[in-house]
């Protein structure tokens with residue numbers, strides 16, 4: 001089964017630490033049902049200095065994956081929504097379950 005969430009979608013977090021926040025989807029991991037969302041669930045990582053690679057040590061911030069069931073896709077018209085599907089000709093498109101608007105189709 002493919003995910004309803006795609007890269008560059010705007011999603012709203014509905015549970016967990018980032019609850020209520022919106023962000024852009026940076027990466028989708030379909031095999032794990034997880035996504036990376038910009039500025040959501042940011043974790044701090046200790047980075048060891050490596051002079052040979054010109055890496056300064058310290059603390060780096062990095063998004064950690066969250067499960068797709070913790071987010072809703074944001075419809076441009078009515079906000080966070082569940083996603084439905086319909087066919088436009090041969091193409092399956094995502095639609096907002098509330099207002100029926102077509103949500104950005106897959107770009108390759």
Ligand SMILES: [Zn+2]
Pocket residue numbers: 075076077078079081096097098099100101
């Ligand atoms: Zn809508």
